[in-house]
Amino acid sequence: MQFWKRLQSIDRRWIYLVVWLVVMIPLIFPFKIKSVATAPVESLFTYIDTMPENKGLIISVDYSPDTQAELQPMLVALLRHAFAIRRPVGILALYPQGLGLGEDAIRQVTAEFNAHAKSGADSVISGREYVFYGWTTPPITPMLGMGQHIAKVFPVDYYGQPTESMPAMRRMKNYDDVGILVSIAAASTPLSWINLAQTQFGIHLGCGITAVSAADYYPYVNSGQFTGMLAGMKGAAEYEELLEQGMVKRGMDWKLRRKGTEAMSSQAAAHLAIIAFIIIGNIAFFVTRRRKS
Amino acid sequence: MNISTDPWVWIAAILTLAIFSFLYRENPFYRAAEHLYVGLANGYSITVTWHLLLVPILINRIAHGSSIGTKVWLIFLAAIGALYFTRFIPKVSWLIRIPIAIALGYSCGLGIPRAIDAEIIRQLKATIVTRAQFSHWDQALWAILILIGVIATISYFFFSAERKGALKPISYVGIVFIMVGFGASFGYTVMARISLFIGRLQFLLGDWLGLIR
Numbered sequence: 001m002q003f004w005k006r007l008q009s010i011d012r013r014w015i016y017l018v019v020w021l022v023v024m025i026p027l028i029f030p031f032k033i034k035s036v037a038t039a040p041v042e043s044l045f046t047y048i049d050t051m052p053e054n055k056g057l058i059i060s061v062d063y064s065p066d067t068q069a070e071l072q073p074m075l076v077a078l079l080r081h082a083f084a085i086r087r088p089v090g091i092l093a094l095y096p097q098g099l100g101l102g103e104d105a106i107r108q109v110t111a112e113f114n115a116h117a118k119s120g121a122d123s124v125i126s127g128r129e130y131v132f133y134g135w136t137t138p139p140i141t142p143m144l145g146m147g148q149h150i151a152k153v154f155p156v157d158y159y160g161q162p163t164e165s166m167p168a169m170r171r172m173k174n175y176d177d178v179g180i181l182v183s184i185a186a187a188s189t190p191l192s193w194i195n196l197a198q199t200q201f202g203i204h205l206g207c208g209i210t211a212v213s214a215a216d217y218y219p220y221v222n223s224g225q226f227t228g229m230l231a232g233m234k235g236a237a238e239y240e241e242l243l244e245q246g247m248v249k250r251g252m253d254w255k256l257r258r259k260g261t262e263a264m265s266s267q268a269a270a271h272l273a274i275i276a277f278i279i280i281g282n283i284a285f286f287v288t289r290r291r292k293s
Numbered sequence: 294m295n296i297s298t299d300p301w302v303w304i305a306a307i308l309t310l311a312i313f314s315f316l317y318r319e320n321p322f323y324r325a326a327e328h329l330y331v332g333l334a335n336g337y338s339i340t341v342t343w344h345l346l347l348v349p350i351l352i353n354r355i356a357h358g359s360s361i362g363t364k365v366w367l368i369f370l371a372a373i374g375a376l377y378f379t380r381f382i383p384k385v386s387w388l389i390r391i392p393i394a395i396a397l398g399y400s401c402g403l404g405i406p407r408a409i410d411a412e413i414i415r416q417l418k419a420t421i422v423t424r425a426q427f428s429h430w431d432q433a434l435w436a437i438l439i440l441i442g443v444i445a446t447i448s449y450f451f452f453s454a455e456r457k458g459a460l461k462p463i464s465y466v467g468i469v470f471i472m473v474g475f476g477a478s479f480g481y482t483v484m485a486r487i488s489l490f491i492g493r494l495q496f497l498l499g500d501w502l503g504l505i506r
Contacts, residue, residue, distance in 0.1 A: 016316045023490055027498055027505055064334075069492020070485060096341035097334065135345055140403065156349070191412070199407040211485035215478045222439070223419030225411065232481070233488040257506075263491045270487040 004284040015277065022273040026265040033264045037238040040221050044206045044228020045242045047180060048081055055179030056088035056172040058146075060193070061105075062185035064097035067210050071184050072101060073236035073260035074208035078182060079109040079130075080256065081243050087179070088168040089130040090150065094139045094189055099158065106132055112256055126159065127166040134158035139192060147175045147201040175201045180227060184208035190217065194225050208235065233267065236260030295503030306501040309493055442470040 037045070048057060059078055063071045082089045091106065093099045110124045117123040126132065133154040136142055145153035150173060151164045163169050172178060181203055183190040190207040197203050204227050209217055211232030220226045230239055237260035247254040297303065311326035351371055355364050373395065379388040420443050426436040448460060449467030456464050498504045 013317060019487075019490075023487065024494055024498070027491070027494055067489070069495070070488045096338045096345075099341065135341065137342075137346060140400070144403075158345075195404060195407040195411045199411050211481040211488060212478075214481045215474065219416060219419065223415050225415055232484055233491070234484065259495065262505075263488065263495065266491050266494075267484065267487055270491075271483070274483055274487075 004287045007280065007284045008288060018273060019270060022269045023266045026269045027263075030262065030265045033268055035234070035237040035241040035261060035264060037242050038235075040226075040229040040231070041235055041238040042228070042242065044180075044182070044230065045081075045239060045246070047204070047206070047227045048078075048087075049085065049246060051085075051087060051179035053087070054171070054177070056090060056168075056177055057082045058090040058092070058172075058178050058181040059102075060181065060183040060185070060189065061091060061093045061098035061102040062095060062183055062187065062189040063101065063210075064095065064186065065101065067186040068101060069263075070210050070233045070236070071186065071208060072105060073233065073258075074184050074230050074239065075102070075105045076109060076259070077236060077239045077243055078184075078208075079105055080112070081239075083109060083113050083124050083129060084243075084247055084252065086129075088171045090133055090168070090172055090178075091130065092133040092142055092154070093135040094137075094142070096135055099135050102132065103158070106130065116253070127157070127161065128168055131163060131166055131168045131172075132158040133163070139189065140196060143193060143196040144200065147197060147203070149174055175203045178203060180204040180206055182206040182208060184230075186210050186213075188213075190226070191220070194220065198225065206230075211235075233260050233263055237264050297501050297503065302500055306497055309497060313493075441466070446470050 051057070057078070059075065061075060079089065079091075091102050093102055110126075110130075113122075113124045124130065131154075133142075133150070134157060136153060142153050151169055154163055157163050157166075175181075175197070181193065181197065183193050183205065185207065186209075190205070190209065193205055193207075198205055205225065206228045207217060207220075207226050208230040209232075211234070214229075214231035217226065217229055217231070221229050230236055237258070240258040240261050244254050244256075244258070297306075308326045308329065311322040314320055315323040351367060355367050355371075359367070373392050376388045376392050379385045420440055422433075422436045422440055427433045445463050445467035447467070449464040449471065451460065451464070454460060495505070499506065
């Protein structure tokens with residue numbers, strides 16, 4: 001009785017310490033967990049993978065550093081996928097904080113591909129394989145304006161270069177040339193993309209979102225408004241797994257770091273610990289209540 | 294162990310630990326890091342807005358390049374936008390209503406018809422059970438479950454009639470669906486918070502201390 005009573009009034013800092021250890025130890029000594037792709041992730045992957053050659057991918061970086069851990073691996077995985085299958089990519093940010101994160105991911109992925117490039121044609125070059133549009137506000141401007149003429153919304157890219165004459169821009173003039181637009185977001189911007197861009201122009205949309213908002217987005221996946229969805233770090237890990245399998249099948253040497261997958265052993269351990277906390281807490285509650293009555 | 298020699302990594306690591314110190318208790322290190330974050334985020338946004346928006350789109354186009362008509366139009370729009378600052382002058386603070394009214398009117402006019410289509414009509418269509426869904430048993434099961442869930446949950450929020458008769462059991466079913474929804478949201482929230490913590494630990498153990506790759 002005394003034990004259960006004491007358990008109910010335990011200092012929360014002990015719980016923090018346990019969670020800290022449970023998350024940290026598997027990061028240092030990881031155990032293998034295979035990520036099995038869920039239907040929304042598989043659907044997004046398959047759609048991008050089988051996109052016609054004349055269609056491009058646009059990624060909207062709609063998050064800030066506070067959700068970087070969950071969303072940045074998604075951006076990295078999507079860029080790797082598009083560059084590997086040689087589809088033109090456009091990257092924009094709807095909020096200024098997304099610019100630095102977008103640039104980080106572009107720099108990382110272009111370096112990975114260019115390190116293995118055998119010729120200039122194999123390299124990934126700004127303006128030719130991708131365009132970093134930058135940022136403009138309010139969000140409604142790019143959402144609707146890009147449906148007519150992307151170069152009018154972004155006359156110069158993030159680095160100040162005129163976009164109109166870029167080869168990648170000639171392949172992607174407006175939404176007609178875009179296979180899918182993926183909004184990676186920590187807020188409700190994917191819904192704005194549905195309301196504005198999809199309703200008016202019928203563009204295919206995908207989303208990468210934080211796990212907190214995943215439950216709110218499932219109805220839009222179910223209705224087909226989102227072709228696919230990556231939910232949280234787990235979604236990123238599933239996409240990384242599919243991407244590696246797909247690229248290895250194509251005979252590519254794919255030994256790239258998978259930050260989402262690396263975190264899965266810690267994530268699993270933390271979930272088990274929290275389930276144990278919930279069960280122990282409930283037992284303690286019911287035992288002490290029965291004794292009282 | 295391969296500790297970083299990059300001073301920026303050290304600054305980021307110290308600030309991360311300062312924020313984590315709040316888990317022990319409120320302290321000046323946490324306060325300092327918190328204020329620094331808010332200040333930096335605002336400063337960054339203002340700088341980006343100035344360099345990527347106001348200078349190329351407004352100032353440069355007014356100063357050189359555009360036709361007289363465009364210049365007048367841009368100056369007029371900038372003046373309307375500048376009315377936001379009148380809230381700092383009590384005598385003319387009512388003028389702030391002009392840009393707010395324009396922004397609200399524009400957003401509502403553009404957003405409402407599209408939201409009705411995207412968030413009501415398309416969602417209603419997604420709840421309709423069609424013959425095609427019965428080609429696979431699992432699809433049919435989910436479609437029926439969604440239909441029951443939507444009707445039961447809406448019934449729970451039907452406040453125009455007393456909850457008795459047929460409405461009573463249906464609204465109880467609605468409660469079950471709402472609770473399942475809460476459970477899913479809570480589960481996802483736990484996953485999200487743990488993910489953020491993992492991200493920081495990956496930085497501390499990897500980029501800073503070099504304990505993991």
